[in-house]
Amino acid sequence: MLAIARQRILGQSFQKIRPAVSVLRSYSSAAKQITVREALNSALDEEMSADPKVFLMGEEVGEYQGAYKITKGLLEKYGPERVLDTPITEAGFTGIGVGAAYYGLKPVVEFMTFNFSMQAIDHIINSAAKSNYMSAGQISVPIVFRGPNGAAAGVGAQHSQCYASWYASCPGLKVLSPYNSEDARGLLKAAIRDPDPVVFLENELLYGESFPVSDEVLDSSFCIPIGKAKIEREGKDVTITAFSKMVGYALKAAEILEKDGIHAEVINLRSIRPLDRSTINASVRKTNRLVTVEEGFPQHGVGAEICASVVEESFAYLDAPVERIAGADVPMPYAANLERMAVPQIEDIVRAARRACYRSVPLAAAA
Amino acid sequence: MATAFSAPKLAAQPFNTISPTSQHKPLISPTAASPFLGSTRKLLRLSSSSQLNLRRRSSGSVFAVSDIVKEKKSTSIPSLLITKEEGLELYEDMVLGRAFEDMCAQMYYRGKMFGFVHLYNGQEAISTGFIKLLKQQDSVVSTYRDHVHALSKGVPARAVMSELFGKTTGCCRGQGGSMHMFSSEHNLIGGFAFIGEGIPVATGAAFSSKYRREVLKEADCDHVTLAFFGDGTCNNGQFFECLNMAALWKLPIVFVVENNLWAIGMSHLRATSDPQIYKKGPAFGMPGVHVDGMDVLKVREVAKEAIARARRGEGPTLVECETYRFRGHSLADPDELRDPTEKAHYAARDPITALKKYLIENNLSGEAELKAIDKKIDELLEDAVEFADESPLPPRSQLLENVFADPKGFGIGPDGRYRCEDPKFTEGTAHV
Numbered sequence: 001m002l003a004i005a006r007q008r009i010l011g012q013s014f015q016k017i018r019p020a021v022s023v024l025r026s027y028s029s030a031a032k033q034i035t036v037r038e039a040l041n042s043a044l045d046e047e048m049s050a051d052p053k054v055f056l057m058g059e060e061v062g063e064y065q066g067a068y069k070i071t072k073g074l075l076e077k078y079g080p081e082r083v084l085d086t087p088i089t090e091a092g093f094t095g096i097g098v099g100a101a102y103y104g105l106k107p108v109v110e111f112m113t114f115n116f117s118m119q120a121i122d123h124i125i126n127s128a129a130k131s132n133y134m135s136a137g138q139i140s141v142p143i144v145f146r147g148p149n150g151a152a153a154g155v156g157a158q159h160s161q162c163y164a165s166w167y168a169s170c171p172g173l174k175v176l177s178p179y180n181s182e183d184a185r186g187l188l189k190a191a192i193r194d195p196d197p198v199v200f201l202e203n204e205l206l207y208g209e210s211f212p213v214s215d216e217v218l219d220s221s222f223c224i225p226i227g228k229a230k231i232e233r234e235g236k237d238v239t240i241t242a243f244s245k246m247v248g249y250a251l252k253a254a255e256i257l258e259k260d261g262i263h264a265e266v267i268n269l270r271s272i273r274p275l276d277r278s279t280i281n282a283s284v285r286k287t288n289r290l291v292t293v294e295e296g297f298p299q300h301g302v303g304a305e306i307c308a309s310v311v312e313e314s315f316a317y318l319d320a321p322v323e324r325i326a327g328a329d330v331p332m333p334y335a336a337n338l339e340r341m342a343v344p345q346i347e348d349i350v351r352a353a354r355r356a357c358y359r360s361v362p363l364a365a366a367a
Numbered sequence: 368m369a370t371a372f373s374a375p376k377l378a379a380q381p382f383n384t385i386s387p388t389s390q391h392k393p394l395i396s397p398t399a400a401s402p403f404l405g406s407t408r409k410l411l412r413l414s415s416s417s418q419l420n421l422r423r424r425s426s427g428s429v430f431a432v433s434d435i436v437k438e439k440k441s442t443s444i445p446s447l448l449i450t451k452e453e454g455l456e457l458y459e460d461m462v463l464g465r466a467f468e469d470m471c472a473q474m475y476y477r478g479k480m481f482g483f484v485h486l487y488n489g490q491e492a493i494s495t496g497f498i499k500l501l502k503q504q505d506s507v508v509s510t511y512r513d514h515v516h517a518l519s520k521g522v523p524a525r526a527v528m529s530e531l532f533g534k535t536t537g538c539c540r541g542q543g544g545s546m547h548m549f550s551s552e553h554n555l556i557g558g559f560a561f562i563g564e565g566i567p568v569a570t571g572a573a574f575s576s577k578y579r580r581e582v583l584k585e586a587d588c589d590h591v592t593l594a595f596f597g598d599g600t601c602n603n604g605q606f607f608e609c610l611n612m613a614a615l616w617k618l619p620i621v622f623v624v625e626n627n628l629w630a631i632g633m634s635h636l637r638a639t640s641d642p643q644i645y646k647k648g649p650a651f652g653m654p655g656v657h658v659d660g661m662d663v664l665k666v667r668e669v670a671k672e673a674i675a676r677a678r679r680g681e682g683p684t685l686v687e688c689e690t691y692r693f694r695g696h697s698l699a700d701p702d703e704l705r706d707p708t709e710k711a712h713y714a715a716r717d718p719i720t721a722l723k724k725y726l727i728e729n730n731l732s733g734e735a736e737l738k739a740i741d742k743k744i745d746e747l748l749e750d751a752v753e754f755a756d757e758s759p760l761p762p763r764s765q766l767l768e769n770v771f772a773d774p775k776g777f778g779i780g781p782d783g784r785y786r787c788e789d790p791k792f793t794e795g796t797a798h799v
Contacts, residue, residue, distance in 0.1 A: 053583065081578070087612065133542055135549035139556065
């Protein structure tokens, strides 16, 4: 927790010194590191300059430089006609974005957090997701809805919900959730180029974290496929699936498990819809155990879908019951210690993985 | 009452729109010569002595247009509002709308049509009056009561009827239905089932027209969008959000309120604190106009000005058309709450009969010609029903089609092609 806080402060202080887009020069170390914020900003910048039909709209995206500074510098560069500060009217401006997308423009609609998207969810689902189907292919909606999703630090119940499972249950939408800077850049570029509505779930606490990136990631045509998960760490004993911030936790849990001789395979889902069932199932067939991790509410969550999919397709390969780690089944409390209990922590993932690994070991052989 | 607030504003208007007594009295007073003919109140004659001017003065003006055309008609040498061709076009369109909806009712009771069907009988003057002034590239956004908007915009009757029967030859291949009529060729974008859902989408379509002209530099793009919606929608938050943004960004849109005084069984007067919807326009900085929606010629005059205003880039207009639906909210609605005298009053003001009378009295056409049009439309509809009947149902393979524009939903790669076409896509996991 402290480490994350320190990294955030570092990230933010660097942000103040450095101009928006030149991300590389201030770090003189060997591997290039960029924060998720810079990754998103550069992705938006490049896509806007490549295609004049791309425009941004949302609250505070322009003169305020973005509520979380993701759209910093873009107003100066592209002008108020392409970076629109909207009034506080989620339903209205989301609908306007959808209407503009019907006519071939490519809006990127920012929600200050995805909690506010509930005021506009009618447009995301009914006018955007379903339109291509209802019009039998006549009207496609190349729109991106992006913003921070899930719990932040101490923001209370109405600002902390994770919407991955809500949006991912709806056909006609693509739902992406990046973890590191490479994911953020690649997936956002893929989302903007995509001809269908995409819900892009970021994470506020990851914005300030830096990750190493290769030159290929920084290239302006870099794009990650939608619908493919990434195996962040190979292993053979248990499969841990996660998305967004939980990937970081899972990787740390895997390091702890390594010391116990449990080699965990960590899958970064990247794409919640379409879900990469083939990668997950292939991994479970290799390791025979599954632990799904997510931050959202447990009932009808992403983990529930993954578990069902694995049970349906790879039942014979399972050596232990599937394990689901999710947020607590309560609205997010405010008190810091309660909040920590309401969100999965690294210890929870480690415990679940251990449970998954020992359950089918006969008692006589337990060491 | 609410009207008290608008009194000082109207007093400052440069011209006298309505007789001074009207705006100062509360709406429910039966003695006020209110331009707004509320349904459950005593019906009033408009004072024909007020002097009215059709042309818009400044933005923010509020006036009722109902008297204007009456005035013009009663002066000695009338300059006719329409030519013969235009008159016949309007007549044919309205008869098509009416006959189509009647045919829908028949088909519904025969079991060929199902689900929710909302008919437009009685409101044809608005659809014809507005949509017949549009170009093909202008957009129309409607609600679930969209059959006639589709027909006026040019979608063939065959395509609409097939869509209603759920056949694969329908305008949306049977996947949309009665409430979701889309045609990208005719720029009819919906068909929305949710109240108020179409308004922001229409505002977005207008936004795209402005964006094309100013940012993408397509200099001749002056497309206008019409958003049609009802009186119930005018109490919805999205309506106000869009009035604000359309006026703020001066979008080329006309908000057309089809005020038929009833939202299913909820009377407009029971649901709205200030029932005069046209007054809500100036609160956001756009002109608000009230017009008699049972008279296609009056609607057309107002529509001409509003659409021209939008095309010139002067921004949005709110037009409230007072109209009535002769049938219930939908074919499943028993329609018990509406007063029969009210229904009779509006039935006497049937827009088609009124236009017919106008055409004959002004020697623009004769009975025989109009009857020939009626017959032509009947034949057209018989053909449409036959076509829809004989069309096949959608095949099983169509179920999973059109979910995404992108064939398998995996997005577009950096080379610009669909990912699923790349043979390497399914190899291993994604990596950088």
